[in-house]
Amino acid sequence: MADHPSVPQTRTPETVPGALPGADGSAPAAAAEGLTRRRLLGTAGATGLVLGAAGAAAGYAAAPAQATPLTALGTGRAMFHGKHQPGITEGLQARGHLVAFDLTAGAGRKEAAALLRRWSVTAERLMSGAAAAHDDTGVARDAGPSSLTLTFGFGHSFFTRTGLEKQRPVSLDPLPDFSSDHLDKSRSDGDLWVQIGADDALVAFHALRAVQKDAGGAARVRWQMNGFNRSPGATAHPMTARNLMGQLDGTRNPKPAESDFDRRIFVPASGSKDPAWMSGGSYAVVRRIRMLLDDWERLSVAAQEQVIGRRKDDGAPLSGGGETTAMDLEKRDSAGDLVVPLDAHARITRPDTNGGAAMLRRPFSYHDGIDPDGAPDAGLLFVCWQADPLRGFVPVQRKLDRGDALSKYIRHEASGLFAVPGGAAEGEYVGQRLLEG
Template sequence: MDINRRNLLKGAVAGAAGTALTGGLLAAGARHDADSAAQADLISPDLVPFHGVHQAGLTTPIPQQRFSTHVALDATAANRAELVALFRTLTDRARFLTSGGTPPDLGVGSPPSDSAVLGPVVLSDGLSVTLSVGSSLFDGRYGLADRKPAGLVPMRGFPNDSLEPAVLHGDLFLQICANNPDTVHHALRDIAKHTRGGMQIRYRLDGFGSPPRPAGVSRNLMGFKDGISQPLSTEHDQLVWIQPGSGDPEWAVGGTYHVVRFIRMLVEFWDRVDINEQETMFGRRRDSGAPLDGAAEADIPDYAADPQGNVIPLTAHVRLANPRTPQTTNSRILRRPYNYDNGIDKNGNLEAGLIFVCFQQDIARQFEATQTRLIDEPLVDYIQPYGGGYFLALPGIRDTTDWYGRALLT
């Protein structure tokens, strides 16, 4: 294999900063007397419920919201009381924004205040805000060491990774998703404005998803459908949500472990690979998403009928990631990936790839077991994981009196 594929990244900037967002404010200068057609362009009926047993933004139907930002933060609160105040403020802003509140920066509504809405309806745009905590929050600063889940550890590197310290880990992690990029942008700005002094951005990467083409799940930047095989909603209690008696602290019940991996794709080299070889590496057809032994995206590969890997190679990504055996059924994960495009690196190469996001009950049993099976798969010559971390998405906000991390911090 051409070693230059690996050398492409040497000296390149990983691109911790997010992609440039759409310029301009959404409907700047919009007025209450705008005609109905203009209002229809501004208003999305997709309001993602904020309150519930589990946080929003975790199980939104695929394809999920089209745009996202993934933001790791360092807690700068001086003490436990300030940390509580930070979490309460985060809850207040997320509740306000996701229920249709419009940040004044958006230019929608008159007067420009936190209560501004557009006419009798609100601007929701499918916005969801998800808050997770990292292992470093449980150091000596806030007296939380005895409440740290055993399974919440710093993300470790795997063979074929090139992890960069500047884009690893974090005390907190925010995932903000919506149907339009400026909604995501202004939600993050609103949260940052109201939490100054309590937390500071450590690194950030913005994502986008392509519309289904022609149908089904979205495609990654290698051109293949991503996220086809997912646990059923009836399996989430066994695979996604932390349960009572699991060995995790009671405050974590209803939450889920949140893994984020920034994976650069060496797209220039990938584009030179014959489509048949690409499909052999993935184990699926590029056009339809069907497994190589099937005809449609939803078809389940029959590995038992192909024990030697004559149709779907034993080294194919889909076969290693999910072998579909009784021994590996408990290691499946819920994936919510996004693409990213950061322009070019300092060597003039395209800097693009995948924000791999998954949720599970147990990182070691699920993500790490899956990733271990993928060590040295053929795709490693075309991808380069470089950042991200392990986090725990907090349990849901039950009602208007509840707030992020209440059971953890009180």
């Protein structure tokens, strides 16, 4: 994917609340200086401490003034406040968690507003590299921000639960049924949706745990999925990611530098059918797509390339050129056959063959173990972003339904559609314009 990478920034050390007290109950000296999440364990590691209650307190008090500098990977930082929420235009992240919540019985608009306020405070702190404001687990205390992002969205049912049906966007109408669907309803939809991504697995898990704890009695987890991508720096140079089929995935993604990118991906401030609170927001379609890898891997590389319509090694279209070369849909071989088959996945998904329909793909791969028959439960946590899912995801998926050569090697097992409001301004929480409007 050719999205904007997070820009590493220098962090100002922040005091970590809830630091363990000294033996006499007073705050340790290091806490008075202002400890960052990273310094708490980074300095302890330098002294070889075992973090028991007494040992940790003594270690913090004896911590040196300067800790070992973070690597470039740890310093990457995304901004919480802005026109759009984080986690949409940033580059692919090495680790991700997708989690949906349902409001609990009796919880309504008031409880939802308080929850989004808590989540926003937590997101801002963790994305800066600080600890959570309350009951931090310490899981990531020796790490930097690691490009952590947290993104929040509302499902169709959220508006009924909170009495905000009149503010529900038309674009959030349920997705139609597709012939490739084998959906598990218990792992689909939800009142609230949170996307977490980071370049470090512990940083991502730390955020997941904090979000779950913040939910308190207001919401319960409906489903949760874990994903991964190639780690930044694992290749000699930046390149399009590969999925678990070994294919480059995201070659023709819209790019923020393109003049029509915002129009395709984000809800405009005016002239939209969506309510005003969605200005600057986007719609996320989430699909758990299982890859039938045993069947796929029985194919020769040449046969796989015919299914996709691109070379497996470099992602170039079968019509020739390099990865970014425009596909020649009319090119034929010496026998007169189309070089890119009519049912090739890359042909069917091209925006210029779908009325210009475009979506920004930002997926994670997943692997959830081995089935009793030995087949891997693995595939793609497909996440795509668009200003209007009825003009983005839906027409493309309908066309894939009618004749995609890839369809026999995948199975759509879960689905969700979420309205993701614009970013929170300084002093605001995500969704405030909806919940307090």
